[in-house]
Amino acid sequence: MNFEIISVGTELLLGQIVNTNAQVISRMLSELGYNVYYTTVVGDNPDRLQSALELAAGRADGIITTGGLGPTGDDLTKETIAHYCGKKCIMHEESKRRIEERFASQGQYMPKSNLKQAEMPEGCIVLQNDHGTAPGAIIETEKNIFIMLPGPPSEMRPMLLEQVRPYLEKRADCxxxxxxxxxxxxxxxxxxxxxxxxxxxxxxxxxxxxxxxxxxxxxxxxxxxxxxxxxxxxxxxxxxxxxxxxxxxxxxGENASLEKTVVDLLRTSGKTAATAESCTGGLVAKKITDIPGASACFPCGMITYSNEQKQALLGVTAETLAAHGAVSSQTALEMCRGVREKTGADIGIGITGIAGPDGGTDEKPVGLVYIGICAEGVHRAFRFYLAGDRNMIRERASLYALDIIRRYLLNKLDVDYIW
Amino acid sequence: MNFEIISVGTELLLGQIVNTNAQVISRMLSELGYNVYYTTVVGDNPDRLQSALELAAGRADGIITTGGLGPTGDDLTKETIAHYCGKKCIMHEESKRRIEERFASQGQYMPKSNLKQAEMPEGCIVLQNDHGTAPGAIIETEKNIFIMLPGPPSEMRPMLLEQVRPYLEKRADCxxxxxxxxxxxxxxxxxxxxxxxxxxxxxxxxxxxxxxxxxxxxxxxxxxxxxxxxxxxxxxxxxxxxxxxxxxxxxxGENASLEKTVVDLLRTSGKTAATAESCTGGLVAKKITDIPGASACFPCGMITYSNEQKQALLGVTAETLAAHGAVSSQTALEMCRGVREKTGADIGIGITGIAGPDGGTDEKPVGLVYIGICAEGVHRAFRFYLAGDRNMIRERASLYALDIIRRYLLNKLDVDYIW
Known part of the structure; x- marks a missing residue:
């Protein structure tokens, strides 16, 4: 069984939005073992929509459309497909009730045109929309299956994954x-x-x-x-x-992240971490505090961009800065010890490096980063040469910092990173 | 004159990547006043590519393709279009030289198959690729214009904007x-x-x-x-x-950002700013240090997530925390004063709030954020009720903090934000 995707919407043809719907649908179909040979984008124009539809119905078994289910006169997907299949659209009472309720619960006046969305092709399977007003629909004919989904990704995606996927899984060979x-x-x-x-x-x-x-x-x-x-x-x-x-x-898991792993490990071990950042400028702290509940294990972070503040806030010594520079393993070691002592956290992390685009030298090029960790039984620094632009170097450095916390908590700090 | 876009690539039909190329091209065409009625995605399959091509050439004046210009046997866009136009592909010496040079300069061995990329349809306009090996091409026939661009966005985009856009501008009425x-x-x-x-x-x-x-x-x-x-x-x-x-x-300007404006203003005024963040967890500092050269105006930031650290690092008093709580204008005022005094920066910013999803109460709901500023002649706090999830609340709070710095530097702090 093969499929075609038709995305309906002039805003796609004007380049105002990118067609993420087609990707999400393609990936799901591919996971279910269905082939997709073509996807098409067409504007809110009944003639062109009809011709795209005829073409697709002629060469594919299944057609999935997105968009064109809204209340305005431009929204014609349902009507065009129903007409192609020789079916009338009739009021679907359950959908009507849901649309009216949705407006009422938001204290909004419902323009009458909205009820058009509840008129569904006769004999179709109605796909309930929990995130908007336009229901979707499935029409089965002898030759084709037509699946109509709303255009906004926040409505399309749950309808696809929660209702269309199980429907198609049942029909898949595997x-x-x-x-x-x-x-x-x-x-x-x-x-x-x-x-x-x-x-x-x-x-x-x-x-x-x-x-x-x-x-x-x-x-x-x-x-x-x-x-x-x-x-x-x-x-x-x-x-x-x-x-x-x-x-x-x-x-x-697809939704895993290094910061989530670190926060989970910190919380289960009952330990706290504090950060002293220079080149990453707060990115490590930002990542950790992205995770709800980070407050239990992350008392504080410091961003010491200037040498003065490295001394004043973290106790990095003038001698170290003079002898080895701000970007050195010695400075990283003093930064992580400083932030740990200052805050009483179990683990102190210090990050210093050259994110660029300026500031690199032959001896200390852009991308050189030192990360120090100070914790019970450990006080050491790692050196990295990171590739990429300023953003990429900062991103990579912050991931290494998180990984070093993770490895400390797992007692696996002895590592050779391999790229 | 109307256009159609054909994106060639099985990875698009499998949903492995999203079709950003079509958006970029659509937007450019729309800016030049050209209509786009259809865009199509087709896999690396010569028959289906040919049929998509015939269809498009029949109903559109111009066809822009992306993808299928690479060195492998799968890459057939150029050959298929040349064949459709009745043209042979012949070696283009300048392109051959450029491809060989590109490999040589990277010290890489060049597989012979790569020279296929230098075989161009006779009589075409060759579009030089400065970011990869595959050149693009334009073929003009009596009825159509065919514009072939490489698939990787990093190669497609500059070729489109630097070479195709001027070519099409000349043909546009306006x-x-x-x-x-x-x-x-x-x-x-x-x-x-x-x-x-x-x-x-x-x-x-x-x-x-x-x-x-x-x-x-x-x-x-x-x-x-x-x-x-x-x-x-x-x-x-x-x-x-x-x-x-x-x-x-x-x-x-399209590439402007609040953080860039703030760093520019700080640098031209010769002033420095320091941040004390709670709910934003380093995001404000991260944004400021995203901008190259921020080191000149941003000596340091502190992330005081716990009450203890608000006291220890910033000098927020136990009385204030007990009487008003960590999320209060009083705490924000003490945080910004504390970070300014501690670091000697000209401007101190303090941010405290409830980013959620937990921690909200009736009196202090999720989204409540106080931002304090302390600088010469100013010591005040702003209160905000921000909508959205944790990420959105943190993002919005950090933008307000940046805007408050901007407004202080412009002497425009008296503002009623209007949403």
Whole structure:
């Protein structure tokens, strides 16, 4: 069974928004093992929409549309498809009630035109919209399935994943199920080399590395009759990968992040961390405090951009700065000790480096970063040469700082990062 | 003249990447006054590419493709279009030389297959690629123009803007030129109301407000025969808008940002600022230090998440915390005074609030934020009730903090923010 996606909306053709809907739908279809050969964008124009529709219906089994379900005269997707299928649109009482309730609960007056959204093609499956007023619809004909979804991603996405996906899963011969391992400290090609024997022999399940900003994702994917069987197939593969990559794997799951892992580890161990940042300028603290509940384990951070403040706030000595410079392992060591002593936190982290674009020298180039950690039984500094522009260097340095906290808490600080 | 965009790439149909190219091209075409009626995505499959191409060439004057110009056997865009136009691909010596040089300069061995990229349709205009190996091409036939661009956005974008845009500008009847005013502190609907008389009478030039995260952009657009004339047309409109919105306008230009404006103002005034952050957790410092050269005006920031550290580092008194709580104007006032005194900065900023999702009460709900400023002649706190989730509240609070620094430096602190 193959699919086509038709995104309806003049704002897409004007380039005012990017078509993320098509990506989300394509990815889901691909996960379910369906082929997509074409996707099309067409404006809010009935003739052109009709011609796109006829073309798609002629060459694909399933058609998924986004957009054109709203209350205005421009919104014609439902009417055009119903007409193509020889069906009338009739008032769907349940949808009408939901739309009226939605307006009432927000204390808003409902323009009458809104009820147009509750007129659904006869015999269709109505897809309830929990995040907006326009319901979606599925029409099944002898040759095709038409699935109509609203345009705003905040409405389209939940409808797709919660209602359309289960509907299509039932029709799929098999499902494709993925799990994601999150990896920090080893680069894409190094990981591929380490995993070469697994990658070379793979058929089902498969593994694929994806580079992300400063880190890596490893997707383990199985094709199976159902999710449970797929999970069972992935288990031994995951164990094998974990044996090879060990503690470079910091978490599992698409929504994992290094900062979330660190906050979780700090909270479960009952420890606190404090940061002294120079080149990252608050980014490490920002990442930690992005996580709700960080207040329990992050009493404070300092951003000491100037040498004076490194001395005044952290007790870095004038001698160290004069002899080794602000960007040195000695300064990083004094920064992390200073912030730990000053705040009484269990773990002190100090970060100093050259983020660029200016300020680099032959001896100390842009991208040179020192990260120090001071905690019970540990007082050491790591040196990194980081690639990229100012943003990328700051991002990478902050990820290393987080990883160093993670490794300290796991008692795995002895590491050779491999890129 | 109307255009169609065909994006070639199986990775798009699998949903591995989002089609930003189509957006960038659509926007440019719309700015030049060209219509786009359809855009299509097709995989790396010669038959389907050919059929998409025939369809597009039949209904549009111009076709812009992205992708499929690489060295592998899958990359067939150039060959398919050349074949459609009845043209052969022949070696283009200048492109060959450039590709060889590119490999040599990176000390890399060049696989022979790479030379395929230098074989260009006879009689085409070659578009030089300064950011990769695959050149682009323009073929003009009696009925159509075919413009072939590489797929990677980092290569496509400069080729489009630097080479294709001037080519298409020459053919356009008129150009559409926009300028962007950046506005903080007044909401989209409030701005629309203030600008109503201008908006109501607009034909050419036009103004349109766009909501951005926490701020607003106002686009002034003129249709004219050339850029110079368009600029002249926008001048009186800009003056009129500035008379109405005054110092809510913080900068001009698409790449402007509140943090850049603040760093520029601090540097030209020779003043320094220091931050004491609680709920924003380092985000204000992070934004300031995003800007190269911030070190000259930002000696230090402190993130005092815990009450203990607010006392120890900033000298907030136990009495204040007990009587008014950590989230109060009194605490904000002591935080900004504390960080200023401690660091000797000219301007101290203190931010305390409830970012959520937990921690809100009836009296002090999630979104309540106090921002204090302490500087020569000023010691006051602002109160805000900010909407949104944790991220949005932190983002908005940090923008207000930056705006308060900006307004202090402009001597415009007396403001009623209007949302």
């Amino acid at each position: 499902i494709i199920y993925s799990e994601s391992l999150r990896i920090f400290g080893v680069g894409e090609s190094a990981a591929e080399e380490k995993l070469k024997t697994i990658i070379d022999r793979q058929t089902n399940p498969t593994i694929a590395p994806y580079a992300k900003t400063g880190e890596m994702e490893l997707r383990l994917t199985a094709k199976a009759s159902d999710t449970q069987q797929a999970k069972k197939m992935l288990q031994p593969l995951e164990t094998e990968v974990r044996n090879i990559l060990g503690d470079f794997i910091y978490a599992k | 150009i559409i030129y926009s300028e962007s005013l950046r506005i903080f502190g007044v909401g989209e609907s409030a701005a629309e109301e203030k600008l109503k008389t201008i908006i109501d009478r607009q034909t050419n030039p036009t103004i349109a407000p766009y909501a951005k995260t926490g701020e607003m952009e106002l686009r002034l657009t003129a249709k004219a025969s050339d850029t110079q004339q368009a600029k002249k047309m926008l001048q009186p409109l800009e003056t009129e808008v500035r008379n109405i919105l005054g110092d809510f306008i913080y900068a001009k």
